[in-house]
Amino acid sequence: MHANRYDVVVVGAGIAGLTAASLAAEQGASVALVSIGAGAFVLGAGGVEEREVKALKNDPGFAPAMDFFLDLAASAGTALAGNLEHTVLLPTLLGGFQPMQLAPALVANSALHPFVKTRVVGFRGLTGFDAEFLAQRFNQEAEKRGLAASCDATTLQLPVPLGMPLTTLRVAQAFDRDQGFRTALAEALREAKGDCERVLLPAVLGIEANDLKRAAFVAQVGCTVGELPTLPPSIPGLRLAQRLLAHLRMRGVTMLEGYPVEQLDRVNRTCTGLRIASPGRAFRIAGDSVLLATSTGMRRLLGDAIQAVDEQQRPVDTAGKPLANNLFAACARPPHVSELRGLAGRILAGHRAAVCAGSERGAYAAR
Amino acid sequence: MPGIARLFAQGLKGAHMPHDDFELDNCLKCSVCNTACPVYAAYPEYPGPKHLGPELERLRMEGLDADTGAVEYCLGCHRCDLACPHQVGVSEMIARAKGSHRKTLVHTVRDWWFARPGLLGELLSILPSVGNFFLKLSPVRLMMEKLMRITARRTFPAYTRPYRKSAQQRVGERVLFFPGCFLTYNRPDLLDKVLALLACNGIAAEVVESGCCGVPASANGDLKEAQLRAEKGLAAMATAVDAGIPVLAACASCGHQLKTGFGGALAGDNQREAQAKKLAAQTWDLGEFLAARAAEGLLNTNFHTLDHRVAYHTPCHLNSQGIGRPWVQLLKSIPGVTVDDLNAGCCGMSGTYGFKEEKYKVSMAIGAGLFERIGELKPQLVATECATCQMQIEHGTKLRAVSPLEILLEAYDGRPLPPAVGPLHGADAP
Numbered sequence: 001m002h003a004n005r006y007d008v009v010v011v012g013a014g015i016a017g018l019t020a021a022s023l024a025a026e027q028g029a030s031v032a033l034v035s036i037g038a039g040a041f042v043l044g045a046g047g048v049e050e051r052e053v054k055a056l057k058n059d060p061g062f063a064p065a066m067d068f069f070l071d072l073a074a075s076a077g078t079a080l081a082g083n084l085e086h087t088v089l090l091p092t093l094l095g096g097f098q099p100m101q102l103a104p105a106l107v108a109n110s111a112l113h114p115f116v117k118t119r120v121v122g123f124r125g126l127t128g129f130d131a132e133f134l135a136q137r138f139n140q141e142a143e144k145r146g147l148a149a150s151c152d153a154t155t156l157q158l159p160v161p162l163g164m165p166l167t168t169l170r171v172a173q174a175f176d177r178d179q180g181f182r183t184a185l186a187e188a189l190r191e192a193k194g195d196c197e198r199v200l201l202p203a204v205l206g207i208e209a210n211d212l213k214r215a216a217f218v219a220q221v222g223c224t225v226g227e228l229p230t231l232p233p234s235i236p237g238l239r240l241a242q243r244l245l246a247h248l249r250m251r252g253v254t255m256l257e258g259y260p261v262e263q264l265d266r267v268n269r270t271c272t273g274l275r276i277a278s279p280g281r282a283f284r285i286a287g288d289s290v291l292l293a294t295s296t297g298m299r300r301l302l303g304d305a306i307q308a309v310d311e312q313q314r315p316v317d318t319a320g321k322p323l324a325n326n327l328f329a330a331c332a333r334p335p336h337v338s339e340l341r342g343l344a345g346r347i348l349a350g351h352r353a354a355v356c357a358g359s360e361r362g363a364y365a366a367r
Numbered sequence: 368m369p370g371i372a373r374l375f376a377q378g379l380k381g382a383h384m385p386h387d388d389f390e391l392d393n394c395l396k397c398s399v400c401n402t403a404c405p406v407y408a409a410y411p412e413y414p415g416p417k418h419l420g421p422e423l424e425r426l427r428m429e430g431l432d433a434d435t436g437a438v439e440y441c442l443g444c445h446r447c448d449l450a451c452p453h454q455v456g457v458s459e460m461i462a463r464a465k466g467s468h469r470k471t472l473v474h475t476v477r478d479w480w481f482a483r484p485g486l487l488g489e490l491l492s493i494l495p496s497v498g499n500f501f502l503k504l505s506p507v508r509l510m511m512e513k514l515m516r517i518t519a520r521r522t523f524p525a526y527t528r529p530y531r532k533s534a535q536q537r538v539g540e541r542v543l544f545f546p547g548c549f550l551t552y553n554r555p556d557l558l559d560k561v562l563a564l565l566a567c568n569g570i571a572a573e574v575v576e577s578g579c580c581g582v583p584a585s586a587n588g589d590l591k592e593a594q595l596r597a598e599k600g601l602a603a604m605a606t607a608v609d610a611g612i613p614v615l616a617a618c619a620s621c622g623h624q625l626k627t628g629f630g631g632a633l634a635g636d637n638q639r640e641a642q643a644k645k646l647a648a649q650t651w652d653l654g655e656f657l658a659a660r661a662a663e664g665l666l667n668t669n670f671h672t673l674d675h676r677v678a679y680h681t682p683c684h685l686n687s688q689g690i691g692r693p694w695v696q697l698l699k700s701i702p703g704v705t706v707d708d709l710n711a712g713c714c715g716m717s718g719t720y721g722f723k724e725e726k727y728k729v730s731m732a733i734g735a736g737l738f739e740r741i742g743e744l745k746p747q748l749v750a751t752e753c754a755t756c757q758m759q760i761e762h763g764t765k766l767r768a769v770s771p772l773e774i775l776l777e778a779y780d781g782r783p784l785p786p787a788v789g790p791l792h793g794a795d796a797p
């Protein structure tokens with residue numbers, strides 16, 4: 001038993017790190033994930049924009065990376081909907097319409113569709129979500145595009161008081177914790193929907209809850225339910241993060257949360273260990289491969305000397321030699337290298353690094 | 368002077384913004400701390416760590432009156448600190464605010480006692496059977512609820528003759544063991560087990576006699592008492608620390624406190640702070656220590672085969688030590704033991720918090736997710752390092768909860784697991 005030695009150590013629990021850790025775990029490696037808090041994607045909607053796909057689709061690694069991630073998200077209980085060939089227009093809180101290709105299933109349900117009678121439902125006391133305004137924008141946009149869609153708005157009193165100020169986080173947590181609340185909310189929505197075929201809500205349908213729980217809720221409402229991501233912390237992004245973390249932990253990935261890596265030990269072009277700045281004394285761990293899925297962390301740990309990454313995703317020095325043969329960059333933006341945009345770019349970066357790390361050391365299966 | 372006037376006066380003198388507020392400026396108000404807070408999720412009246420920490424801290428820093436009773440509801444679980452992507456020490460700000468919160472007389476008296484479990488232990492263990500008898504009587508408990516605002520729905524853990532150092536000399540590698548209050552006054556048998564467990568691994572542990580680590584004191588807003596506990600603890604361990612001897616703690620909260628230099632209780636006392644830092648660098652959680660030995664092939668793995676289906680719960684103060692979950696690996700290495708990692712958040716007990724009458728409901732609401740998860744898994748027993756987590760789990764699930772070290776010792780010498788800490792099967796409510 002080697003408590004602090006792992007086949008793969010991933011630093012950073014953003015989308016890149018989660019993707020890399022999942023792939024390594026799926027290949028049978030023992031994995032540790034070191035992180036300080038959630039990645040920036042918890043602030044967003046957890047979807048893939050059209051422009052990201054345009055920028056990346058010629059990369060040979062892109063399609064397998066996206067396939068892997070879509071399977072991962074679905075098995076973590078927070079499936080994404082859509083596909084990489086087709087763009088839908090998703091309404092934003094500020095009245096814009098964003099061309100997206102993938103989005104969390106319920107967020108994808110809010111797309112601008114022809115011939116769908118829609119009602120936007122706000123909650124009384126919840127600021128930052130203006131149902132009237134959104135319905136108006138919906139109709140304007142539909143008219144502009146010559147779509148026969150119609151949209152109106154209503155505001156609902158939540159069945160249970162959830163403190164002041166009311167936040168989407170409170171509602172989502174009540175949704176997770178309280179079966180009674182879910183039933184009462186579904187009832188209220190069923191009544192509020194009237195003869196509409198779809199209701200659009202601020203995104204509040206649970207963080208820990210999996211897709212099954214949400215599907216049961218939607219069935220109770222009795223029509224299509226779409227979610228609109230709100231201000232940070234945005235529930236769909238948070239949901240994706242929490243479900244993926246729980247999924248990885250369940251699959252035996254060791255989580256080391258809350259303290260940054262303060263040093264990478266390197267001897268003869270090998271990364272021999274990491275020191276985590278835990279209270280009292282550095283907590284040392286080691287990995288046969290070390291994947292850095294953090295752009296700021298990489299700069300902090302390796303300095304500004306890194307000029308690029310090589311074909312195996314290893315950061316190299318000015319002479320073009322890898323800083324360490326078992327050290328891989330899984331972050332979207334290695335300094336001076338490339339700009340991998342958005343969620344898709346990070347998925348690709350994480351996937352690519354884990355693939356390289358896996359093939360570099362041969363098969364994990366030997367262990 | 369009213370707050371605004373004072374601020375204005377300060378402004379005239381030249382605005383004062385201390386430069387140690389660096390951490391505060393790191394707060395981007397992203398609310399990720401709120402998403403991690405167990406109280407925020409269970410208690411809608413609670414404004415959350417973002418507001419009580421960095422937001423109000425700006426006012427407090429300027430000497431403005433930002434006192435609110437809400438700070439009393441902070442568990443001190445450190446989940447906000449761990450979740451913060453920018454390393455803001457949210458909970459420490461709230462702990463300091465707790466220290467200056469003005470409480471009602473009844474709460475002040477009650478919390479004075481709760482801040483001093485060592486004193487309580489010394490008194491109750493003079494005649495433990497009498498103390499335990501009275502603490503179990505329903506009328507006594509109802510009276511305590513009315514007069515002291517201590518919930519009658521829970522039973523106090525039984526007190527016993529406290530652990531006293533025996534003359535028995537142990538041989539082997541030397542370590543110092545910091546037992547804390549619970550092992551000293553409530554479970555000296557568990558303390559014996561720790562020593563036996565270490566002896567099985569060729570380690571001779573000496574027991575520190577310094578009383579409480581100070582976590583209950585800071586949790587109850589008694590910062591003076593926390594400082595006193597820190598000073599006493601440091602003095603008791605000074606020789607060993609200077610000699611570089613490892614210090615072990617089996618209680619997650621004690622371990623957290625020693626590793627964080629007594630959680631800031633010594634701020635301003637440079638000499639002691641330096642000493643505390645040295646102590647922190649030498650402190651090990653018992654599980655961490657054993658797992659590190661296992662990694663070096665030094666753990667005695669002469670195990671009997673057991674037959675346990677265990678669900679493991681991570682105490683918050685183990686989480687906050689940043690050492691992973693050493694007991695999961697240790698327990699899994701025992702033949703015949705299967706371990707489910709619960710991953711269901713905080714239990715809601717937080718030491719004396721769950722005993723407070725006004726917080727009982729919040730405490731149980733926080734634990735609900737954990738109880739539910741345990742109910743789904745239906746383990747034979749629950750293992751967790753923290754004594755009050757054990758109490759809460761037994762209270763909420765009516766399942767037996769033990770310390771993982773007891774399972775390991777059972778694998779070494781067949782010593783049976785203890786009966787439940789409190790009464791099971793629904794006998795807990797009067």
